[in-house]
Amino acid sequence: MTPPGLQAVHAPTEAPMAQLIDPTGARRPDAALDSWVADVDDTVLAGLYRDLVVVRRLDTEATALQRQGELGLWPPLAGQEAAQIGSARALADDDFAFPSYREHAVAWVRGVDAVGLLTTWRGSAPSGWDPFAHRVAVPQIIIGAQALHATGYAMGLAWEDAESVAIAYFGDGATSEGDVNEALVFAASFHAPVVFFCQNNHWAISEPVGLQSKQPIAARADGFGMPGVRVDGNDVLAVLAVTRQALHRARTGGGPTLIEAVTYRMGPHTTADDPTRYRTDEELAAWRERDPIARVRALLGASAVVDAAAVEADAAAEADRAAAELRAAATGLADPAPMSVFDHVYAEPNSHVERQRERYGRYLAMYDDAADDADGGAR
Known part of the structure; x- marks a missing residue:
């Protein structure tokens, strides 16, 4: 049954988007993108699969820890693994990421350990890691503020003739914030080497994206004078390709790019939210068919190079180990004075x-x- 007052949202196929692995796991050739992932053979793809499985397991464990009273709050990322893993794996070591509060996978890719992921959410410290050690800022709670931080940092990179790039992560809801729009203006005006990575997960808490954006978010880029790219955010390979392309453009003097990764938030906005009040079971079921992990598993199943069953077992074992480390980290954190x-x-x-x-x-x-x-x- 549709909850009272539920607004219609954009269908995921309403506008074209880049895609290299379809929901069935079939590899789709794309002349414009294939060269950007030419190095991704089945062995590398197996590594991306491991990433996806591990971060989903970490997210599940953190959600359980919050329900058990070990964390004060947790913003789940389930469903958005491919958008975060694909984009983060595209970054160079000296690039700098500016996340919101949901980019746990980005932090994990950049080497943040289990303690670092949980410290803030347990209330043990204002931040969980040294931003300069990992080249990733601590989670930004103020919606969209990190877009300005990334732009300012990128402008500094340009003035210093550095080759590194900044990337700002935010959700579809943040695109209605003044901070994000101001950041886009500054970045375009000053030709800043920054990538704006919007994870369109279809729900800004309880507000559907169709209510706040009557066209694809990537189309807004044209008004700011920069390229806009719409990609299947549940396709880790396509996300890797378009992010590499945007980073290269920024790194070589081409200026900023806005990427819209079309994905879906499978869980609540945070563990304090009840999504059953504003979305339907039918919508959730439709997006389960587009699961980012299932499609990579299916593609690996057709591989003649890797043993897909062994890859799956190894990923599951690594996920269990990481989850145990996460739980131990949570229960071992001391309360601050x-x-x-x-x-x-x-x-x-x-x-x-x-x-x-x-x-x-x-x-x-x-x-x-x-x-x-x-x-x-x-x-």
């Missing part, structure tokens, strides 16, 4: 923060006094 919330807010001493620190200290001391009174001052 209450006063540490004021650490590292400013590089220099700040009177406003010091006043807040003093007031919070007095607040905490009230509970110490209450405990002393309760046990007769024995403490």
